[in-house]
Amino acid sequence: xxxxxxxxxxxxxxxxxxxxxxxxxxxxxxxxxxxxxxxxxxxxxxxxxxxxxxxxxxxxxxxxxxxxxxxxxxxxxxxxxxxxxxxxxxxxxxxxxxxxxxxxxxxxxxxxxxxxxxxxxxxxxxxxxxxxxxxxxxxxxxxxxxxxxxxxxxxxxxxxxxxxxxxxxxxxxxxxxxxxxxxxxxxxxxxxxxxxxxxxxxxxxxxxxxxxxxxxxxxxxx
Amino acid sequence: xxxxxxxxxxxxxxxxxxxxxxxxxxxxxxxxxxxxxxxxxxxxxxxxxxxxxxxxxxxxxxxxxxxxxxxxxxxxxxxxxxxxxxxxxxxxxxxxxxxxxxxxxxxxxxxxxxxxxxxxxxxxxxxxxxxxxxxxxxxxxxxxxxxxxxxxxxxxxxxxxxxxxxxxxxxxxxxxxxxxxxxxxxxxxxxxxxxxxxxxxxxxxxxxxxxxxxxxxxxxxxxxxxxxxxxxxxxxxxxxxxxxxxxxxxxxxxx
Numbered sequence: 001x002x003x004x005x006x007x008x009x010x011x012x013x014x015x016x017x018x019x020x021x022x023x024x025x026x027x028x029x030x031x032x033x034x035x036x037x038x039x040x041x042x043x044x045x046x047x048x049x050x051x052x053x054x055x056x057x058x059x060x061x062x063x064x065x066x067x068x069x070x071x072x073x074x075x076x077x078x079x080x081x082x083x084x085x086x087x088x089x090x091x092x093x094x095x096x097x098x099x100x101x102x103x104x105x106x107x108x109x110x111x112x113x114x115x116x117x118x119x120x121x122x123x124x125x126x127x128x129x130x131x132x133x134x135x136x137x138x139x140x141x142x143x144x145x146x147x148x149x150x151x152x153x154x155x156x157x158x159x160x161x162x163x164x165x166x167x168x169x170x171x172x173x174x175x176x177x178x179x180x181x182x183x184x185x186x187x188x189x190x191x192x193x194x195x196x197x198x199x200x201x202x203x204x205x206x207x208x209x210x211x212x213x214x215x216x217x218x219x220x221x222x
Numbered sequence: 223x224x225x226x227x228x229x230x231x232x233x234x235x236x237x238x239x240x241x242x243x244x245x246x247x248x249x250x251x252x253x254x255x256x257x258x259x260x261x262x263x264x265x266x267x268x269x270x271x272x273x274x275x276x277x278x279x280x281x282x283x284x285x286x287x288x289x290x291x292x293x294x295x296x297x298x299x300x301x302x303x304x305x306x307x308x309x310x311x312x313x314x315x316x317x318x319x320x321x322x323x324x325x326x327x328x329x330x331x332x333x334x335x336x337x338x339x340x341x342x343x344x345x346x347x348x349x350x351x352x353x354x355x356x357x358x359x360x361x362x363x364x365x366x367x368x369x370x371x372x373x374x375x376x377x378x379x380x381x382x383x384x385x386x387x388x389x390x391x392x393x394x395x396x397x398x399x400x401x402x403x404x405x406x407x408x409x410x411x412x413x414x415x416x417x418x419x420x421x422x423x424x425x426x427x428x429x430x431x432x433x434x435x436x437x438x439x440x441x442x443x444x445x446x447x448x449x450x451x452x453x454x455x456x457x458x459x460x461x462x463x464x465x466x467x468x469x470x471x472x473x474x475x476x477x
Contacts, residue, residue: 028346030318033292033373064343103334134345136423137375138225138267138476156477158225160298162320162345175232181224203298205262 009212049081057219099196120169141177147190159199227267227447273303275310339390353379398428405431413443
């Protein structure tokens with residue numbers, strides 16, 4: 001099936017399993033693509049609803065502002081295809097801002113509505129002399145619950161973070177790890193086929209690649 | 223707890239790594255991608271490429287270096303040197319840089335900080351400040367220099383640091399020109415002053431010669447990250463050695 005050039009680098013839908021990294025103009029997609037390619041998985045950076053529909057897994061990356069992110073998802077008509085994809089039960093991974101927009105609303109700029117796939121809100125860290133904002137650098141995670149992409153995770157593993165807002169799920173049961181930055185926040189969550197992490201696995205060297213490898217293994221089963 | 227970061231810096235000219243001493247006397251020292259890979263294996267927390275290529279037409283080489291590095295290295299990569307406008311920033315981010323560091327261009331037009339952080343997110347906009355002590359005792363102050371340390375601006379470095387935070391910088395890369403290349407230790411007073419005044423992460427740079435210098439800049443300079451070039455580049459210490467030393471002294475590092 002032919003796709004428009006501006007929609008995707010690939011003109012033909014790949015046979016077999018592939019992962020779509022959603023390209024909606026927010027942040028460094030190249031590193032997610034590079035990491036998955038290094039793991040030997042077929043990855044397509046695209047905003048094509050047709051490709052999202054056929055994907056074995058979808059990754060929503062992103063850094064920057066919550067409202068811009070939601071506006072871009074709307075502008076590129078991606079909200080419905082993403083919801084439909086998630087409804088199929090195939091693996092979905094949100095990274096950083098891609099985790100935050102899954103929530104009901106953010107306190108950024110007054111209030112901004114999110115995708116409401118996970119009930120809860122997104123709040124800003126409070127700045128003080130000890131706590132610089134953004135929360136930038138390597139921080140540890142404490143395990144609350146094993147998830148399919150954090151199966152062999154050691155307590156206290158370091159991941160790379162860069163963000164000024166954090167997620168507060170209404171239901172604590174979805175939290176798989178927490179991280180401490182003045183406040184103990186949900187650094188990764190898991191609900192059904194929705195996986196999400198506040199840290200950047202694609203920037204977290206070996207431990208991060210292991211997370212992405214486990215995600216590709218989930219996708220292979222679909 | 224958030225770990226203090228150790229960031230090796232590679233000076234790159236025409237696609238090759240060089241190391242400057244007091245901004246002159248450059249020696250050739252290798253392939254940037256290979257250097258980056260070695261630093262990743264040693265557990266560097268981030269990497270900085272400083273492009274010191276003189277001619278603008280050769281800047282495309284840096285884009286290639288960033289692309290190649292981003293395919294091999296999975297840690298945050300900051301690129302600086304000669305970044306003039308939104309187009310330059312976009313080019314580097316698209317090639318795989320996570321952050322872009324800007325110095326001269328934002329001093330000449332500070333609105334670039336605001337425009338860049340709105341467009342690309344503040345987390346990827348690093349403002350580099352080259353500061354030199356003003357010889358006027360007893361009043362301790364520092365002046366901002368641009369064009370690779372060649373041109374004084376008359377701007378007070380502490381005032382400028384507060385201003386770049388207000389304009390939307392996500393991080394400050396602070397270089398002491400008095401200490402850069404001397405291996406006599408970071409300028410602790412300068413680092414502490416900027417860290418105290420601003421609420422965004424601070425990378426201290428210039429003067430690292432021993433592991434004790436790294437400890438001092440974290441403990442007394444209150445830096446969030448320490449940048450160093452020659453002590454790692456010429457294998458005086460490995461990054462692992464540095465982190466083991468810091469951990470023993472009670473500094474939280476990722477090992």
